[in-house]
Amino acid sequence: MGVRVNGTVAAGWESVREEFEAFVAFEAHSPEAQLAVHHEGRRVVDLWAGEDTDGDTLSGVYSITKGAAHLVVALLVQDGVLEWDRPVSSDWPEFTGDGKERLTLRGLISHQSGLINTAEGFDYEEMADDALIAARLAGQKPFWEPGKGYGYHAFVIGALTGEVVRRATGRSIQEVYEERLRAPYGLDLYLGLPAAEEGRWKPVLEMLPTPEQASALAEPLPELLAVAFNAHREPPMDLISYANHPRTRELGPASAGGIGSARGIAAMYAAAISEVDGRAPLLEAETAAEVARLHTPGPDLVTSEPDHFGLGFKQLPTVGPRAFGHSGAAGALGYADPDTSIAYAYTRRRFGFPGGTAPENERLTAAVLKVARGL
Structure with missing residues (x-):
């Protein structure tokens, strides 16, 4: 259908634009996508494609939000305010019963509760x-013994880790993010969208599956996957309605309620590992290595994915052994790779099939890393 690719790339990064154009040309429906890449703290790719999307467009980024929230947690550990191996109940006394009182922050943030x-x-x-989520979950019987397995806490992990932050600092994780990250770096990634930015917000768009894809989507979800995605209710929660809900935009829940752009996501990961505008990287090398290190060997009890998490971030073996980041349900992906000094962000407003990291990220990442390694 000839969706036009707009934006710029720095000299030497033209092959990334070519890969983005090739992907868009074969899409049956406009993905309404953005791609931003920083190398050594400098933005080198800034592209977008769609009928109603530009580089400034803000939209729901789902679990990309977890990366922002857990960068806050990593900074607080680095500062000595939190400790990975301190029991959660030391900061949050109500977090007890059924083995919860033994769970550390390390176990909590790696989806083991x-x-x-x-x-x-x-x-x-x-x-x-x-x-509200945190208060209810504190007294909830876990679906498995805490620390004895792990599974994706899709829509609640940020509430749990955020409550630890609130108890330790007196501030919500959203407030700390705004003060430490979003405002100082001018990030277009919000955990609570200000009214002044509403004019740039555009909704996540529905998936337009083929008949074969629609049939696959109609299959019932496994029990724990349905519970984790709030689909065990009647009616089940609709992911697109969640992202577009005005309360989601207003409050910015730390698990999946962020509103942002590829520019904002890439800039955040660049600040995490690179010198930006004369500022040292936010994360010390030791902290970055620890959040990237595999903490959950074996299969995820919810999604069945193997070797899934570091500390608050997903494992990204196809990027590199020290890379850390997170995907978003509509197809987005954001990450930092200290080995190549790359910060990458891809968003799409058109929900892709089957959800989760969109497959085009593999091709785009390969193109980005090829240039970076050549430099």
Whole structure:
């Protein structure tokens, strides 16, 4: 359909634009996508494609939000305010019972608590409220013994880790993110969209599957996957309705409620590992290595994915052994790779099939890393 690619690339990065153009040319429906890449702290790729998307467009980025929230946690550990191996209950006394009192922050942030949801789930208003989620989960019986397995806490992990941050600092994880990261670096990635930025927000768009894809989507979800994605309610939570809900935009729940652009995501990961505008990298090398290190060998009890998490970030073996980042349900991906000094972000407003990291990220990442390694 000839969707036009707009934006710029620095000299030497033209092959990344060519890969982006090739992907867009074969899409049956406009992905409404953005791609931004920083190398050694400097933006070298700034591209977008779509009928109603430009480089400034903001939209729901789902679990990309976890990367922002858990960069906050990593900074607080680095500062000595939090400790990876301190029991969660030391900061949050109500977090007890059924083995929860033995779980450390390290175990919590690597999705080992078993508190993937409540038995009854949450409605859209409740799912936007991290404090409410945390209060209910503190007394919930885990779906497995804490620390004895791990599984993706898709819509609640940021509420749990955020409550630890709130108890230790007196500030919400959203407030600390705004003060330490978003405002100082001018990031177009918000955990709570200001009213002044609403004019740049555009909704996540529905998936347009083929008949074969639609048939696959109609299959029932495995039990724990349904619980983790709040689909065990009647009616099940719709992911697109969640991202576009006004309370999600307003409150910015730390698991999956962020609103942003590829520019904002890439700039955040660049600040994490690179010198930016004369500022030292946010993360010391030791901290960056620890959050990237595999903490969950074996299969994820919710998604069945193997070797899934570091500390708050996903494992990214196809990028590099020290890379860390997170995907987003509509197809987005953001990450930092200290070995190549790359910070990468891809977003799409058109929900891709089957959800999760969109397959085009493999080709785009390969193109980016080829240039970076050549330099």
